[in-house]
Amino acid sequence: MNWRLASRKKALVVRAAILQALREFFIERxxxxxxxxxxxxxxxxEAHIDAIPADGWFLHTSPELCMKRLLxxxxxxxxxxCHCWREGERGSRHIPEFTLLEWYCAGSDYHDLMxxxxxxxxxxxxxxxxxxxxxxxxxxxxxxxxWPRLSVEEAFSRYARLSMSQALEKDLFDEAMVQDIExxxxxxxxxFLYDYPAARGAxxxxxxxxxxxxxxxxxxxAGLELANGFSELTDAAEQRxxxxxxxxxxxxxxxxxxPLPEKFLxxxxxxxxxxxxxxxxxxxxxxxxxxxxxxxxxxxxxxxx
Amino acid sequence: xxxxSDLRKGLTITIDNEPYxxxxxxxxxxxxxxxxxxxxxxxxxxxxxxxxxxxxGDTLEPAALDQRSMQYLYHEGGIYYFMDTQTYxxxxxHEEALGDAxxxxxxxxxxxxxFFRGEPIGVNVPNxxxxxxxxxxxxxxxxxSSSDLKTVTVETGYELRVPPFINEGxxxxxxxxxxxxxxxxxx
Numbered sequence: 001m002n003w004r005l006a007s008r009k010k011a012l013v014v015r016a017a018i019l020q021a022l023r024e025f026f027i028e029r030x031x032x033x034x035x036x037x038x039x040x041x042x043x044x045x046e047a048h049i050d051a052i053p054a055d056g057w058f059l060h061t062s063p064e065l066c067m068k069r070l071l072x073x074x075x076x077x078x079x080x081x082c083h084c085w086r087e088g089e090r091g092s093r094h095i096p097e098f099t100l101l102e103w104y105c106a107g108s109d110y111h112d113l114m115x116x117x118x119x120x121x122x123x124x125x126x127x128x129x130x131x132x133x134x135x136x137x138x139x140x141x142x143x144x145x146x147w148p149r150l151s152v153e154e155a156f157s158r159y160a161r162l163s164m165s166q167a168l169e170k171d172l173f174d175e176a177m178v179q180d181i182e183x184x185x186x187x188x189x190x191x192f193l194y195d196y197p198a199a200r201g202a203x204x205x206x207x208x209x210x211x212x213x214x215x216x217x218x219x220x221x222a223g224l225e226l227a228n229g230f231s232e233l234t235d236a237a238e239q240r241x242x243x244x245x246x247x248x249x250x251x252x253x254x255x256x257x258x259p260l261p262e263k264f265l266x267x268x269x270x271x272x273x274x275x276x277x278x279x280x281x282x283x284x285x286x287x288x289x290x291x292x293x294x295x296x297x298x299x300x301x302x303x304x305x
Numbered sequence: 306x307x308x309x310s311d312l313r314k315g316l317t318i319t320i321d322n323e324p325y326x327x328x329x330x331x332x333x334x335x336x337x338x339x340x341x342x343x344x345x346x347x348x349x350x351x352x353x354x355x356x357x358x359x360x361x362g363d364t365l366e367p368a369a370l371d372q373r374s375m376q377y378l379y380h381e382g383g384i385y386y387f388m389d390t391q392t393y394x395x396x397x398x399h400e401e402a403l404g405d406a407x408x409x410x411x412x413x414x415x416x417x418x419x420f421f422r423g424e425p426i427g428v429n430v431p432n433x434x435x436x437x438x439x440x441x442x443x444x445x446x447x448x449x450s451s452s453d454l455k456t457v458t459v460e461t462g463y464e465l466r467v468p469p470f471i472n473e474g475x476x477x478x479x480x481x482x483x484x485x486x487x488x489x490x491x492x
Contacts, residue, residue, distance in 0.1 A: 003468040007453050048339045088340070091332025174338035175358050182335065200337055218336045228336045 004304070011289045011297045014128065018285055019081065021127035022101055025120050031077040031103060036066035038082060042261040045247040046202050050087040050255060052096070058258070059085040062278055063102050064203065065264040068232065071104050072271035079103035081281065092293040093224065096302060099281035108275040109231045110204075110215045111149075114192045117219055117227055117277060118147050121190070121284075128288055136222040136287055142189045149192040150185075152213075159184050168197055185220035193218045202242050204230035219279075221287055229277030236268040307365040309342045314405070315429070315482060317349070317368035317419070320357075324349040324368035324421050328404060349419075349426045352401055371420040372429070377410045385410060387418050387428070396425045403427065408463035409434045409481050430481045435490050436460055441473040 023033065040060050043051040051058035060066075063080050070078055084100045105113065125134065125143055134141045156164040160180040167173045185191045194217035198206055201214030215231035233239050243260055251257055285297040295301050307318065316327045329345035342359040349368070359365070375387040375396070384397040385407060396418060400407050406416070409430045417429040440458035454466040459477070467486045471477060476490040 003470075007468060010453055046337065048334070048337065089332075089334060091334075094332060094334065174335050174341055177335040177338065178333045178341050178343065179356070179358060196337075202337070225336055 005299065008296060008299065011285065011291060012299060014289050015281075015285045015297060017128055018124055018281070018288060021124045022081065022120070022281075024127070025123045026079045026103065029077070031079045031105075032075060034067065034070060034075070034078045034080050035082065036060075036063045036070070036080065038063075038084075040066070042259045042264075044203060044261065045243050045250055045258050047246055047249045047253065051258070052085045052087045053256070061086050062100055064276070064278070065261050067102060067104055067276070068271055068274075069264055069267050071106060071232075071274055072267040072269075076106035076272070076274075077104070090302075092295075093283060093286075095282065095294050095298060098294075101279045101281050101284075102276065104232075104274055104276040106272045106274045109273075110194065110217055110229055110275050113229045113275040113277050114147075114149060114194070114217055114219075117192075117229065117279070118145060118190070120279075121221075124284070124288070130288070134221075134287065136224075136290055137292060139187050139222050141186065141222055144189075147190045147192060149194055149217075151195045152193055152197070153195065155181050155185070155193055164197065168199075173197070173200075182220065182225065183223050186222055186224070190219060190221040193220060201230055202246050203233055203239070205233045224283050224287060225280075226283050226287070227277055227279035229275060232271070232274045232276055234268060234271050234273060236265050239268055240265050307367060309359050309361060309363055309365075311365070312342050312344060312359070313482065316365075317370060317427075318346075319366040319368050320346070324370055324426065325355075326368075326404065326427065328354070347404065349402065350421060350424075369421070370426075372417040373420065374415060375418045377412065377414045377416055379412070380407075380410070387416065387425075398425050398428065405484060406430045406481070408461055408484065409436070409479065410461060411436060432480065432482055433478055433487065434481055435476050435478050436463070438467075438471060438473055438475045438477060441471065 038060050039054050039057050041057045043058050043061055044065055049061050051061050062084050063082055067078060081101050083097055085097050089096055122143055132142060132144050134143055153164045160176040167176045195213040196216045198212055198214050201216040204214040204216040207213050207215050217229055218225055219227040282294050282297055286294060291297050312330050314327055314330055318325055325346040326349055327344050328347050331343045333343055334340045340361050344357050346355050346357055373389060375389050378386040378388055383400045385400060385403060386395055386397050388395045406428050418425050419427040436459035438457045439460050442456055453469060455469055456464055457467050457471060458464050465486055476492055478487040478490055480487050
């Protein structure tokens with residue numbers, strides 16, 4: 001018998017219950033479940049996310065562009081649970097083929113979405129029979145509302161050895177985030193980190209009253225980065241300019257060139273103001289089964305195939 | 306030269322002319338940011354522990370170490386003794402310098418002893434070793450951890466998680482690179 005596979009049964013049973021709880025939450029709130037193609041001709045150009053080539057096209061790194069085209073065509077509340085692929089991402093919290101939950105809501109902004117994300121995870125916890133706390137890798141986390149919201153700038157001044165502007169200037173933003181900040185996030189109660197530097201939200205709207213930051217947030221629970229959401233950029237000309245900048249950056253890094261997603265850019269002009277979010281389902285399962293690694297919550301890792 | 310894709314626990318590299326061993330390694334990628342390779346390194350000469358973070362494209366210089374194949378003999382007072390089976394020379398290494406390798410040292414195991422400027426400073430154990438289970442906690446059905454595995458102790462004192470069908474007295478194969486159970490060895 002494959003003992004590794006057999007030993008994951010408990011986690012896979014919880015995984016199935018989580019998938020069901022996620023669907024129930026959205027259906028109850030009037031969201032439509034959609035499926036969009038996983039092989040696409042043109043992924044969104046982002047400097048540090050690499051798509052896997054597939055017969056001349058690419059496996060999607062998230063369903064974002066297709067879901068926004070649905071939004072632009074009048075589908076106002078949609079969700080999708082699908083597999084996504086990101087080349088070269090392998091570690092205790094990363095697997096190149098993973099499961100993403102993505103949802104969009106017309107008329108919402110990123111603060112509305114933080115609230116909905118909070119309600120979603122509380123609802124899943126209730127469905128799984130958890131009380132008001134969750135224990136992950138020895139940490140007790142209180143799930144009761146409200147979950148604190150901390151701006152990236154505040155997080156830097158609270159936890160990092162340098163300020164956000166110094167980190168950006170010295171090109172140490174990612175290092176400071178990983179070494180100094182992330183370990184402190186969500187260890188007592190889940191925490192939203194919000195208002196990222198403008199350059200770190202290629203598809204997010206800039207804050208009208210503070211254009212140096214993008215209306216983007218991440219949810220952390222027990223140091224695990226669980227979800228990334230934002231108020232969507234709906235200015236097609238601005239989006240095209242950002243994609244071109246990201247694509248120049250990608251090519252400068254020696255990465256595979258992408259064509260521009262022209263149909264998306266055309267239809268974006270008709271997209272209503274909206275907010276959207278992607279949540280890592282595998283990591284959500286890790287949290288609820290107290291698994292130290294992502295390997296424990298998937299049926300097969302790529303190494304086991 | 307190594308690249309970041311060579312990074313793993315046990316890799317030995319040179320920093321400022323001194324040998325360091327990777328004792329913990331993690332791939333991370335903050336949301337929309339770049340891939341970062343976090344390491345915890347131990348200076349193999351003086352034991353100092355440092356954290357270093359590398360980016361894609363960074364290179365690392367291999368440690369300048371000499372290797373000699375030797376047999377593990379015994380340990381006493383925190384010192385582990387090894388013998389060169391050709392010259393019968395013996396060397397002692399402090400347990401702290403051995404790191405995880407001491408979990409796998411059974412009598413007569415052949416290992417590579419690592420020398421830096423003539424001093425023994427560590428060992429490389431084989432990728433797979435067979436060790437006997439000496440203690441086996443009864444399997445608690447209500448175990449709240451994610452997987453249906455149980456904890457056992459092997460003859461070196463090392464504890465690890467194994468499938469529920471493993472019993473006291475069984476010989477099991479362990480992957481020393483990860484410290485994890487591989488299979489039960491048929492005798």
